[in-house]
Amino acid sequence: MSLDGARAMFQQLALIGCGLMGGSFALALKRAGLVGRVVGYSRSPASSQRALELGVIDAQAVSAEQAVAGADIVLIAVPVAATESTLASIRGQVTSDMLVMDVGSTKGDVVQAAERALGERIGSFVPAHPITGKEVAGVEHADAELYQGRHVILTPLATTQAAQLQSAREAWAAVGGKLVHMAPDAHDTTFAAVSHLPHLLAFAMVQGIAAQPGGEKILALGGPGFRDFTRIAAADPTMWRDIFLANKTELLAQLRWHQQALQAMEQSILHDDGPTLERQIAQASSIRARWRMASITQDD
Amino acid sequence: MSLDGARAMFQQLALIGCGLMGGSFALALKRAGLVGRVVGYSRSPASSQRALELGVIDAQAVSAEQAVAGADIVLIAVPVAATESTLASIRGQVTSDMLVMDVGSTKGDVVQAAERALGERIGSFVPAHPITGKEVAGVEHADAELYQGRHVILTPLATTQAAQLQSAREAWAAVGGKLVHMAPDAHDTTFAAVSHLPHLLAFAMVQGIAAQPGGEKILALGGPGFRDFTRIAAADPTMWRDIFLANKTELLAQLRWHQQALQAMEQSILHDDGPTLERQIAQASSIRARWRMASITQDD
Numbered sequence: 201m202s203l204d205g206a207r208a209m210f211q212q213l214a215l216i217g218c219g220l221m222g223g224s225f226a227l228a229l230k231r232a233g234l235v236g237r238v239v240g241y242s243r244s245p246a247s248s249q250r251a252l253e254l255g256v257i258d259a260q261a262v263s264a265e266q267a268v269a270g271a272d273i274v275l276i277a278v279p280v281a282a283t284e285s286t287l288a289s290i291r292g293q294v295t296s297d298m299l300v301m302d303v304g305s306t307k308g309d310v311v312q313a314a315e316r317a318l319g320e321r322i323g324s325f326v327p328a329h330p331i332t333g334k335e336v337a338g339v340e341h342a343d344a345e346l347y348q349g350r351h352v353i354l355t356p357l358a359t360t361q362a363a364q365l366q367s368a369r370e371a372w373a374a375v376g377g378k379l380v381h382m383a384p385d386a387h388d389t390t391f392a393a394v395s396h397l398p399h400l401l402a403f404a405m406v407q408g409i410a411a412q413p414g415g416e417k418i419l420a421l422g423g424p425g426f427r428d429f430t431r432i433a434a435a436d437p438t439m440w441r442d443i444f445l446a447n448k449t450e451l452l453a454q455l456r457w458h459q460q461a462l463q464a465m466e467q468s469i470l471h472d473d474g475p476t477l478e479r480q481i482a483q484a485s486s487i488r489a490r491w492r493m494a495s496i497t498q499d500d
Numbered sequence: 501m502s503l504d505g506a507r508a509m510f511q512q513l514a515l516i517g518c519g520l521m522g523g524s525f526a527l528a529l530k531r532a533g534l535v536g537r538v539v540g541y542s543r544s545p546a547s548s549q550r551a552l553e554l555g556v557i558d559a560q561a562v563s564a565e566q567a568v569a570g571a572d573i574v575l576i577a578v579p580v581a582a583t584e585s586t587l588a589s590i591r592g593q594v595t596s597d598m599l600v601m602d603v604g605s606t607k608g609d610v611v612q613a614a615e616r617a618l619g620e621r622i623g624s625f626v627p628a629h630p631i632t633g634k635e636v637a638g639v640e641h642a643d644a645e646l647y648q649g650r651h652v653i654l655t656p657l658a659t660t661q662a663a664q665l666q667s668a669r670e671a672w673a674a675v676g677g678k679l680v681h682m683a684p685d686a687h688d689t690t691f692a693a694v695s696h697l698p699h700l701l702a703f704a705m706v707q708g709i710a711a712q713p714g715g716e717k718i719l720a721l722g723g724p725g726f727r728d729f730t731r732i733a734a735a736d737p738t739m740w741r742d743i744f745l746a747n748k749t750e751l752l753a754q755l756r757w758h759q760q761a762l763q764a765m766e767q768s769i770l771h772d773d774g775p776t777l778e779r780q781i782a783q784a785s786s787i788r789a790r791w792r793m794a795s796i797t798q799d800d
Contacts, residue, residue, distance in 0.1 A: 331721070331723040332723065332724070333725075350723070351721060351723065353721075380721070389718070390717070390718045390721050391721070393708075393709050393712075393718045394709070394718060394719070394721055394722040394723070394725075394726040395722075395723065395725055395726065397705070398705065398725060398726055398729040398730075399725070400762070400765060401701055401705070401729075401762070402729065402784075402788075403761075403765065403780065403781050403784040403785070404758055404759075404761040404762035404765055404784070405697070405698065405701070405758060405761075405784075406784040406787050406788050407761035407764075407765075407780065407783060407784045407787075408693075408754070408757040408758035408759075408760065408761040408762070409693050409694070409757070410783070410784075410787050411757060411760070411761060412693075412757055417690070418689070418690045418693045418694060419694070419787070419791060421631070421651060421653075421680070421690050421691070421694055422694040422695075422791070422793065423631040423632065423650070423651065423694070423695065423793065424632070424793070425633075425694075425695055425698060425699070425731075425732045426694040426695065426698060426793075427793050428728040428729070428731050428732070429698040429701075429702065429728070429729055429731075429732060430698075430788050430791075431725075431728050431729075431788075432725045432728070432729060433784050433785060433787075433788040434785055434788040434789040435785060436785070437778050437781040437782035437785050438778060440781050441774055441777045441778040441781055444765075444769050444777060445769065445772055445774060445777070448769050448770075448772075451769065452766070452769065452770070454708070455766065457708040457709070457711060457712055458704055458705060458708035459704075459708075460708065460711070461703075461704040461705075461707035461708040461711060462700070462701070462704035462708070464707075465700060465703065465704055465707075465744075466752070466755065469744050469745065469748055469751065469752065470748075470752070472745055472748075474741055474745060477741045477744060477745070478737050478738060478741040480703065480707065481703050481737040481740050481741055482737035483707060483710070484702075484703040484704070484706040484707045484710075484733050485703070485733060485734055485735060485736070485737050487706050487707075487710050487719070487733075488702075488706050488730050488731075488733040488734040489734040491719060491722070491730075493722065493723065493724070493726075493727050
C-alpha cells in the first residue's frame with residue numbers, strides 16, 4: 201500500500217501509551233502507508249520523548265485529550281487498570297466517526313469501563329486484543345512485525361458502529377493480524393485458559409522452587425523443558441497483577457479445571473496405577489502433538 | 501580426536517535400546533573416534549534393524565547378553581522401568597573392567613535396581629542422566645549433536661570403581677556433555693522440581709482445557725506463550741508414566757511446594773490484594789529474568 205495518488209486511510213493516529221504494543225502498532229500502520237501522522241502521549245514523558253526520537257510518533261502531546269483532538273483513529277495501549285481513566289479523560293474529544301480501540305488482555309472489564317467512561321460515544325469503541333507480546337517492555341523494543349500472523353480478537357458490542365468495526369478490521373489486517381470476533385465473556389474464558397492460567401502456574405513454579413532450601417542450585421540445573429515452560433514467568437509484574445485481578449473469576453474457574461485434571465493424575469501416581477496414568481498422559485500428549493498455533497509465523 | 505596412530509578409547513560399545521538417546525550416543529561416540537564398533541540390541545528387532553540401516557550400529561545382537569559379550573562399554577538406554585530386568589539379563593557378561601551406564605531420568609530407583617541386579621559387579625556401573633531429549637522418539641531422530649553443551653549428571657556410588665568413573669567422564673565429555681556429580685537423592689529432588697513437575701503440570705493443563713465444553717475452540721486460540729508452556733506435554737506417555745512412578749515421592753513433594761506458592765497467589769487474587777500479588781509475581785519474574793540455562797547451546 202502506498203500514499204502515492206491516494207489519501208492514507210487514516211489522517212492521524214492518537215497513540216495513548218507509547219510502549220511495546222502501541223509503538224509496534226504505530227510503526228506497522230506507518231509502514232503499511234495507512235496513516236498520515238502519529239501523535240503520541242505517555243504518562244511518562246520520557247517514553248513519548250523516546251518514541252519521538254525513534255520515529256515511532258511524529259509529535260508529542262501533553263495530555264491524552266490533546267493527542268486525541270483531531271485524530272480519526274485512537275489506540276489506547278495502557279495497562280488494563282488504567283483503561284477507564286484514560287477513556288474518561290478523552291471522552292470530550294471522541295467523535296461519532298472516530299475509531300477508538302484498546303489492546304487489553306481482558307475484555308469484560310474493558311467493555312464495562314468503556315461503557316461507563318464513554319457514555320453515548322461507546323459506538324466509536326472497538327475492543328481489541330492482539331495475541332502477541334514480548335518478555336521485554338518499552339518503545340525501544342517496538343517492532344513493525346509484532347502483529348504479523350497473530351490472532352487479533354475483536355469483541356464488538358451491540359452498540360458498536362458498523363463503520364468503526366470495518367475500519368478496525370482493516371487496520372489490524374494491514375498490520376498482519378488474523379481477525380477473530382468473540383463475545384467479551386468467551387474471550388475472557390478462553391484467555392484465562394490458554395494465557396492467564398499458564399502465567400499463574402509459571403510464576404508459582406519459579407516461586408515454589410526458589411522457596412526451598414537449595415532452591416538456587418535446583419534452578420541452575422533446569423534444562424530446555426524448564427526454560428520453555430517458565431519463559432512466561434519473566435513477564436511484567438504490574439501488567440500481570442492487573443490481568444489476574446481483572447479476570448479473577450474466569451482465572452479461578454480455569455484453575456479449578458486444571459486442578460481437577462491434576463488431582464486425577466496425582467491419584468494415579470499415589471496408587472501406582474500405571475495404566476490409568478499412562479492413559480491420562482497419552483490423552484494430553486496426543487492432543488498437544490496434534491495442536492498447531494493457528495497463525496504460522498517465523499518463530500514457530 | 502582421531503584413530504590415526506592410536507587405539508580408540510573403547511573397542512566395542514554395546515548399545516541396549518536403539519532409540520533416540522542410545523542412537524545419539526553411539527553416533528556421537530563414533531564421530532569422536534572413541535569407539536571401534538557398536539553392537540546393538542533392541543527389544544523390538546525393527547528398531548535395531550533400522551539402527552543398522554542408518555549406520556548407528558555396526559551389528560545387531562539377538563539378546564542384550566550377546567551384545568554385551570566382549571564389549572568394554574555398555575549403554576543401557578531403555579525405559580526406566582526396564583532397567584532392572586536389562587541389567588539382570590547381562591549380569592553374567594559384566595566384567596570388572598567394563599563400563600556400564602544408563603541414561604535414565606531418575607536415579608534412586610536405578611541405583612537400587614543396579615545393586616540388586618548386578619550384585620558384586622556393581623562397581624562397573626556408573627549411573628548417568630544426560631539432560632536432553634526431543635519430543636520425538638526413535639533411532640531415526642538420533643543426532644550426534646544431542647548431547648552437545650548439555651548437562652550430564654553422574655551419580656556414582658561409594659562402590660563405583662575409579663577407573664570406570666573416569667572413563668564415563670571422558671566418554672560424556674567427548675560427546676559434548678558438561679559433567680556434574682550429584683548424590684542420587686539430590687538428583688531426584690532436583691529433577692522432580694525442574695523437569696518432572698513441569699511435565700505433570702503441562703499434561704494437566706492440556707487435559708483441563710480439553711475436558712471443558714468448547715475445549716477445542718479454546719485450545720485453537722493458544723498463542724506463543726501457550727505453545728512454549730505446553731511443549732513438553734507432547735512427550736512420550738510410557739516414558740513419563742515410568743518416571744512419575746519411579747520418582748513418586750520427590751514429585752509429590754515438589755507438587756506441595758508448587759501448590760503452596762500457588763495458593764498464596766490465589767489468596768492475593770481472591771482478596772484483590774494487588775500489592776501482595778505484584779510482589780509475588782515480581783519475585784518470580786526477577787528470578788526467571790536472571791535465570792540462564794547453564795549450558796549455552798545454539799537453540800538458546
